[in-house]
Amino acid sequence: MCGICCVVSLSLSRCSLHDHVYETLHRRGPDRSRDVTASSSNPEYSCLFSAHVLHMRGSPTPQPLQDDHGNLLLWNGEVFGGLAVEPEENDTQVVLSRLSACKSPSAVLSVLGQVKGPWAIIYYQKEEHCVWFGRDFFGRRSLLWSWGADERSFTLTSVSSHSSDLRCLEVPAVGVYRVDLKSWTERESLKVDVYSWELTDSDFTWEGFPSSVSFVLNHSGLSSPVLPMNMSVTEVEPNSCNSSHTSLDDLKELLKSTGKRETVRRLIDVLGEAVRRRVQHLPHQSHPHQAQVAILFSGGIDSMILAVLADRYIPPDRSIDLLNVAFKLQEPKKNRGSGKKGQNNKKERETHAVTTSLQTHFDVPDRITGRDGLRELTALSPGRKWNFVEINVTQEELKEMRMKNICHLVYPLDTVLDDSIGCAVWFAARGSGLVSEGEAAQRQHNSTAKVVLTGIGADEQLAGYSRHRVRFKTSGLQGLVKELAMELGRISSRNLGRDDRIIADHGKEARFPYLDEDVVSFLNTLPVWEKADLSLPRGLGEKLLLRLAAAELGLGPSAVLPKRAMQFGSRIAKLENSREKASEKCSRLIAS
Ligand SMILES: *[C@@H]1O[C@H](CO)[C@@H](O)[C@H](O)[C@H]1NC(C)=O
Ligand SMILES: *[C@@H]1O[C@H](CO)[C@@H](O)[C@H](O)[C@H]1NC(C)=O
Ligand SMILES: *[C@@H]1O[C@H](CO)[C@@H](O)[C@H](O)[C@H]1NC(C)=O
Ligand SMILES: *[C@@H]1O[C@H](CO)[C@@H](O)[C@H](O)[C@H]1NC(C)=O
Ligand SMILES: *[C@@H]1O[C@H](CO)[C@@H](O)[C@H](O)[C@H]1NC(C)=O
Numbered sequence: 001m002c003g004i005c006c007v008v009s010l011s012l013s014r015c016s017l018h019d020h021v022y023e024t025l026h027r028r029g030p031d032r033s034r035d036v037t038a039s040s041s042n043p044e045y046s047c048l049f050s051a052h053v054l055h056m057r058g059s060p061t062p063q064p065l066q067d068d069h070g071n072l073l074l075w076n077g078e079v080f081g082g083l084a085v086e087p088e089e090n091d092t093q094v095v096l097s098r099l100s101a102c103k104s105p106s107a108v109l110s111v112l113g114q115v116k117g118p119w120a121i122i123y124y125q126k127e128e129h130c131v132w133f134g135r136d137f138f139g140r141r142s143l144l145w146s147w148g149a150d151e152r153s154f155t156l157t158s159v160s161s162h163s164s165d166l167r168c169l170e171v172p173a174v175g176v177y178r179v180d181l182k183s184w185t186e187r188e189s190l191k192v193d194v195y196s197w198e199l200t201d202s203d204f205t206w207e208g209f210p211s212s213v214s215f216v217l218n219h220s221g222l223s224s225p226v227l228p229m230n231m232s233v234t235e236v237e238p239n240s241c242n243s244s245h246t247s248l249d250d251l252k253e254l255l256k257s258t259g260k261r262e263t264v265r266r267l268i269d270v271l272g273e274a275v276r277r278r279v280q281h282l283p284h285q286s287h288p289h290q291a292q293v294a295i296l297f298s299g300g301i302d303s304m305i306l307a308v309l310a311d312r313y314i315p316p317d318r319s320i321d322l323l324n325v326a327f328k329l330q331e332p333k334k335n336r337g338s339g340k341k342g343q344n345n346k347k348e349r350e351t352h353a354v355t356t357s358l359q360t361h362f363d364v365p366d367r368i369t370g371r372d373g374l375r376e377l378t379a380l381s382p383g384r385k386w387n388f389v390e391i392n393v394t395q396e397e398l399k400e401m402r403m404k405n406i407c408h409l410v411y412p413l414d415t416v417l418d419d420s421i422g423c424a425v426w427f428a429a430r431g432s433g434l435v436s437e438g439e440a441a442q443r444q445h446n447s448t449a450k451v452v453l454t455g456i457g458a459d460e461q462l463a464g465y466s467r468h469r470v471r472f473k474t475s476g477l478q479g480l481v482k483e484l485a486m487e488l489g490r491i492s493s494r495n496l497g498r499d500d501r502i503i504a505d506h507g508k509e510a511r512f513p514y515l516d517e518d519v520v521s522f523l524n525t526l527p528v529w530e531k532a533d534l535s536l537p538r539g540l541g542e543k544l545l546l547r548l549a550a551a552e553l554g555l556g557p558s559a560v561l562p563k564r565a566m567q568f569g570s571r572i573a574k575l576e577n578s579r580e581k582a583s584e585k586c587s588r589l590i591a592s
Contacts (some may be wrong), residue, residue, distance in 0.1 A: 143171040161408045198223050279310050390436075
């Protein structure tokens with residue numbers, strides 16, 4: 001993970017970067033920072049490239065990386081497949097040498113279209129006076145842009161600052177962009193060529209951009225790294241399930257009866273391979289048993305499956321950090337009457353009763369399921385040292401860190417939901433909490449793992465959200481499959497850019513196995529009814545295929561836990577005004 005940035009200006013005066021933005025970039029790539037400028041007098045422009053590298057493996061490769069022709073690459077990515085990277089090679093170098101050899105725009109597109117893995121890129125072609133930039137198909141790495149007030153300059157950056165005068169937007173992950181600086185100097189306005197991914201929605205609208213910028217969409221040349229979604233909705237025999245209560249036995253029964261075992265095994269294979277690529281060849285730790293991999297861990301099915309698969313591929317003497325975040329529960333009195341709507345209500349009240357009687361303020365729902373999950377993992381893999389890191393966050397610390405760091409990282413997103421998830425993920429990924437040793441003893445544990453696995457993408461692809469049930473009820477399979485396609489299309493702007501900025505702030509790298517190209521292609525080829533069956537009860541029907549995989553992998557009760565969103569599971573939503581809507585703009589994010 002790196003922090004990358006470039007400032008382009010149609011003048012020869014030195015480009016500069018806001019100090020706070022520079023610091024925030026440096027937190028993403030603490031191992032090596034370098035600035036390089038490039039300028040030209042005819043056409044007249046200057047560029048500042050600033051790169052901050054987090055060293056992951058191999059010998060350190062400083063960035064911006066320059067080739068013999070003066071082309072410059074800023075690469076914030078990981079090549080997990082597509083382009084051959086030999087063990088002794090560095091992916092940044094491989095990408096640059098492939099790009100250097102390109103003689104035309106279509107050649108550049110062909111290289112980028114082959115990469116499997118997350119990336120954000122800025123690439124300067126000196127001879128051609130062009131700046132290329134963009135994000136991978138899903139938008140797993142952040143990239144923001146902003147325009148100077150004079151409209152004669154622009155900035156691209158992994159992360160910005162809420163309080164700076166840079167007004168930013170996320171670069172939409174709809175394709176690869178190219179700016180011809182020569183033609184810009186010759187016209188009044190900036191023309192941006194957009195080479196869109198084959199499968200993206202062609203109706204994309206460019207909202208919020210200055211009117212002096214025009215986007216010219218070119219549909220040819222950039223092939224999508226994933227197969228298209230199977231939109232087939234032929235009605236099938238519904239799965240039968242007699243009980244309205246879900247149990248592990250129902251799941252095991254389904255696994256036996258439905259002839260789904262083959263599909264389940266294929267899912268386990270492809271997801272296992274995605275996890276393997278993300279947990280192997282990691283930087284050495286000073287301590288040989290220290291964890292190199294951490295998992296954002298609620299004990300829910302998505303994170304449990306990641307843990308079981310990671311366990312297969314991580315050497316048995318390495319510990320694995322399970323990061324579990326909880327926000328301090330309010331005093332019982334204050335909570336009364338602030339009942340939440342929805343099915344969680346009864347359960348939440350039950351949990352709450354337990355909490356008051358035990359007097360432990362951090363026993364939030366995700367903490368409780370997390371502990372249960374830990375017990376399942378320990379039973380499955382008793383030789384492994386699982387560090388269940390209990391991360392307790394108080395109201396005071398939340399306020400302090402939100403103002404100091406988190407609000408800048410969430411920016412330019414701005415809703416109540418962005419605030420809740422941004423804060424919860426930031427504290428979880430920091431990895432600083434308590435690990436229980438034996439009966440009563442707890443020790444401070446600061447996770448040093450540079451790789452953080454997250455389960456994002458499972459709910460979007462396998463119909464895990466309650467809105468999917470609503471959609472299914474109102475408009476059937478047809479409606480559901482459309483909803484899933486739409487959600488996968490917008491996951492970059494809803495989640496991924498934000499989560500990347502948040503996690504990278506700790507000098508760690510977010511990795512998303514459920515969004516591996518091969519996993520998505522596999523799930524996309526299946527018809528929707530193989531992935532979920534929303535006629536079955538909660539805890540069973542949503543993400544059915546994944547639950548079957550969990551049963552096949554030997555997981556216990558966690559396989560039938562209903563989905564609980566992180567903002568409720570960690571109780572951060574309870575700390576704040578409970579009358580807020582998740583989609584409202586969040587006033588707490590505005591730095592004073
Ligand atoms: C390439 O070098 C960068 C910077 O040192 C490092 O973070 C990355 O892990 C290396 N990649 C490979 C495949 O060795
Ligand atoms: C679109 O891009 C391709 C590949 O670079 C190029 O050959 C073609 O001329 C472009 N089309 C338009 C309309 O600009
Ligand atoms: C954090 O909360 C857990 C309860 O989930 C408790 O066991 C632990 O002692 C707490 N630690 C601190 C430092 O408050
Ligand atoms: C662990 O992290 C906490 C919070 O970030 C910090 O205050 C503390 O100094 C760290 N401890 C060690 C031993 O690094
Ligand atoms: C979509 O799913 C149906 C039903 O399993 C299958 O017959 C069809 O081949 C699939 N289509 C694609 C494009 O994979």
